[in-house]
Amino acid sequence: xxxxxxxxxxxxxxxxxxxxxxxxxxxxxETELEESIKWGMPTYRLNGKNVISFSGFQNHFGIWxxxxxxxKDKLGVLENAQKGKTKGMRHLKxxxxxxxxxxxxxxxxxxxIQNQKDGKEIKPIRKNEILQIPDLLKSSLSxxxxxxxxxxxNSKRNEYIQYITGAKREETKLRRLEKITPxxxxxxxxxxxxxxx
Numbered sequence: 750x751x752x753x754x755x756x757x758x759x760x761x762x763x764x765x766x767x768x769x770x771x772x773x774x775x776x777x778x779e780t781e782l783e784e785s786i787k788w789g790m791p792t793y794r795l796n797g798k799n800v801i802s803f804s805g806f807q808n809h810f811g812i813w814x815x816x817x818x819x820x821k822d823k824l825g826v827l828e829n830a831q832k833g834k835t836k837g838m839r840h841l842k843x844x845x846x847x848x849x850x851x852x853x854x855x856x857x858x859x860x861x862i863q864n865q866k867d868g869k870e871i872k873p874i875r876k877n878e879i880l881q882i883p884d885l886l887k888s889s890l891s892x893x894x895x896x897x898x899x900x901x902x903n904s905k906r907n908e909y910i911q912y913i914t915g916a917k918r919e920e921t922k923l924r925r926l927e928k929i930t931p932x933x934x935x936x937x938x939x940x941x942x943x944x945x946x
Contacts, residue, residue, distance in 0.1 A: 767846075769843055772851065777801060813840045815838055817837065818837045836871045841857070880906070882895075882906075894933045894934045905938045
C-alpha cells in the first residue's frame with residue numbers, strides 16, 4: 750500500500766473528524782512537504798526532517814508542529830503538546846470539523862516550513878551532554894555526596910539532575926532530594942533498585 754493510501758486509511762479510521770483531517774491534509778499537500786507515516790500518523794517532512802503531523806482522537810483532532818515553539822503565534826492559538834515536558838512541539842486542537850480557518854492554518858504551515866529551512870529546531874539532550882547541577886542540589890548535598898555526584902558518568906549525573914529539575918513544586922523537589930541523597934552518597938544510580946532485580 751502506498752503512502753497516499755495509508756493516509757486515506759488513517760483518515761477513514763477517524764471518520765468523526767474526516768472532514769477536518771482532510772482539510773488539514775489538503776493544505777499540507779499544497780506545500781513542498783513530503784507526505785509520510787511516522788508513529789502511525791500522517792507526518793509531513795522537509796529534507797528528511799519531520800515538520801508537521803496530524804491525528805484524530807476520541808474527543809478532538811489536531812495538527813502538530815514539531816518545532817512549533819519557534820512559531821510567532823500572534824493569535825495565541827497554539828498549545829504546548831505536554832506542558833513541562835515538550836520543549837518544541839505545539840499543536841492546534843479542534844473539537845469540531847467546522848472551526849478550521851484555512852488561512853490561519855496555512856500561515857502556520859508556511860512559517861513552519863520556513864523555520865525548518867532556516868535550521869530552527871530544538872536539539873534533544875544527548876546522553877553525554879553535561880547538565881549543570883542546580884543550586885538546590887549543590888547546597889543540599891554534603892561535600893562527599895556532591896563529590897560523588899560530580900564523579901558519576903554524564904548519563905548517571907544527568908538522571909539525578911533531571912529528576913530534581915523535573916519536579917514542578919518545591920515540596921516535590923525537597924521530597925525527591927531526601928530520597929536521592931543516600932543513593933548519591935552510596936554511589937548508586939537513580940534506577941539502581943530496578944537494575945538489580
